[in-house]
Amino acid sequence: MALDVLLSQPQAGVHVYVCGPKGFMDAVLGAARGKGWPEQQLHCEFFTGEAVRPGDANSFEVQLASSGRVVRVPADQTVVQALAACGIEIQTSCEQGVCGTCLTRVLEGEPDHKDLYLTPEEHAANDQFLPCCSRAQSARLVLDL
Numbered sequence: 486m487a488l489d490v491l492l493s494q495p496q497a498g499v500h501v502y503v504c505g506p507k508g509f510m511d512a513v514l515g516a517a518r519g520k521g522w523p524e525q526q527l528h529c530e531f532f533t534g535e536a537v538r539p540g541d542a543n544s545f546e547v548q549l550a551s552s553g554r555v556v557r558v559p560a561d562q563t564v565v566q567a568l569a570a571c572g573i574e575i576q577t578s579c580e581q582g583v584c585g586t587c588l589t590r591v592l593e594g595e596p597d598h599k600d601l602y603l604t605p606e607e608h609a610a611n612d613q614f615l616p617c618c619s620r621a622q623s624a625r626l627v628l629d630l
């Protein structure tokens with residue numbers, strides 16, 4: 486059955502779950518969004534996160550709101566790794582931006598979202614991010630840690 490027919494209109498209480506190759510998932514989710522399905526009714530599961538391309542990474546700082554401590558995140562480390570090197574542990578599971586375990590509130594600054602967990606609306610709000618994979622657009626992020 487064609488996706489446009491199957492997903493022709495959002496239905497209250499009906500959720501769309503998709504798992505498979507990225508192209509397939511993009512097609513299903515794109516068709517659903519095109520027909521007006523709300524993000525909270527769309528669910529997907531990736532087997533692996535998308536790799537960050539070499540050269541995409543940048544260096545930036547994170548500040549812990551509770552103590553004011555500032556930690557530099559080098560281009561070759563994730564926020565989770567940089568904080569762990571300073572003795573600050575964030576609970577993780579997948580470490581690929583798909584499970585949401587490491588979700589952390591952002592109080593100031595603009596994250597550079599690399600995850601596959603948050604919705605486009607949640608990315609746009611810029612008030613939380615996944616520090617196992619996401620980085621920063623701004624020079625510093627102040628985290629609710």
Ligand code: FES
Binds near residue numbers: 581584585587588615
């Ligand atoms: S540990 Fe899974 S999203 Fe960060």
